[in-house]
Amino acid sequence: MQWYWLPEFMPRFIEGLWVTVQLLGLSIFFGMLLAIPLGLVQVTGPRPLSWLARGFCTVIRGTPLLIQLWLIYYGLGSLFPSVPWIRESALWPVLREAFPYAVLAFSISVAGYEGEIMRGAFRGVPKGELEAARALGMSPFKVLHRVWLPRALQNVFPTLTGEFILTLKAVPLASTITIFDVYGVGAIVRQETYRIYEPLLFVGLIYLLLTLALVLVFRYFENKIPKRA
């Protein structure tokens, strides 16, 4: 075991860590934003919408994330440059990077998995609570905002924590589309120093700590949920 490369590459690992955290945060944010309506329409939505949402979840959950990522990056990435108005738009410098494609792919994946979980969560809220809210004169939107959604999220909080850890562990896949997250930096070390195991073990250690941190953060929020004694 030789660790002489560690001080030299430390700044890049810290940059990589930031990329990993950003990717994770953005994917969870946009993913959940999509997952909530996906779960909701499967419970109350009109038939066609509910079928569409269910189909979306099945397709996303039934195909490997790596294939989704490559489809979006190589597929869209090869399509966009051939469309003139996209090339001339102000967004083009952003779309030339790999990062937005990774966020898009991960968000869609999170939406698919968590949409399924939110379906169960919305269904699991006792009917009486919703009826009580409506009886108090809340509008349907207010019922969702004040009662249905908070109660649903509370019930599946531990499940969601587990799911987000899975998302964290999917982030290294982004390194296959030229993004330098923690794992990507580890791969650079491997190429430049010809050490195979040490960088991988180091990346593993960072992930262990990240998982721990994520668990602690979510446990903090979980403890804020009022429990019936």
Next chain:
Amino acid sequence: MENALELLAFSPPGWGGALLRGLVTTIQIALGAYFLGLFLGLCGALGKLYGGPILRGVLEFYTTLFRAVPELVLILLLYYAGSDLLNIALESMGFERYDMSALTAGIYVIGFVQGAYSTEVLRAAIGAVPSGQMEAARAIGMSSFQAHRRVLIPAMLPFALPGLGNLWLITTKDTALLAVVGLSELLLVTRQAAGSTKAFFTLYLAAGALYLMLTLISLAVFALIERRYRRGQPVQG
């Protein structure tokens, strides 16, 4: 559309045949890894339940580590380190070097990762079997092995099957990660095809459809298995 059909034709220059061969490799790896994982999981679960403090500690370390580190990192580590360590061990004992085929290495790598998850699923399922059932089995004179084979394992299967079904789906999708170490399963074949024809959308969508088919068929099969093993369970209202 015409173009896409030509691209996916079974004989070269079409890529359909290559994709299907990739799918067969994927299924082979997934099956091998899944059953290796199940075997490790059963040993691990029993070890966690009956083992001494040292064995329990080792197993706890295995399941925690393997579930916390990303699969991609584990696959790279095991893929390179695994065959390396095996050869060092073989040479130190005076045997010939053994060049593991990529397929075997892939099965071992994914199998070890799945073993950690299976351990937890099976341990939870065994814990859900009322202890009276095992006591009754021992009381009528079954040996410990008989009681496990005849009572514990059939009784815990209904609890374990949903988790095991999920694990199978995860295994089939994890095999895609082996594309990164250069094992020509479905995804790597697709990537090569897409690279040489520039038809990214068509080929990736076709591969995605194949994975989806595998998932949907698996779901149906697991529903059948689950129905069979739930025969002895009280009907849930």
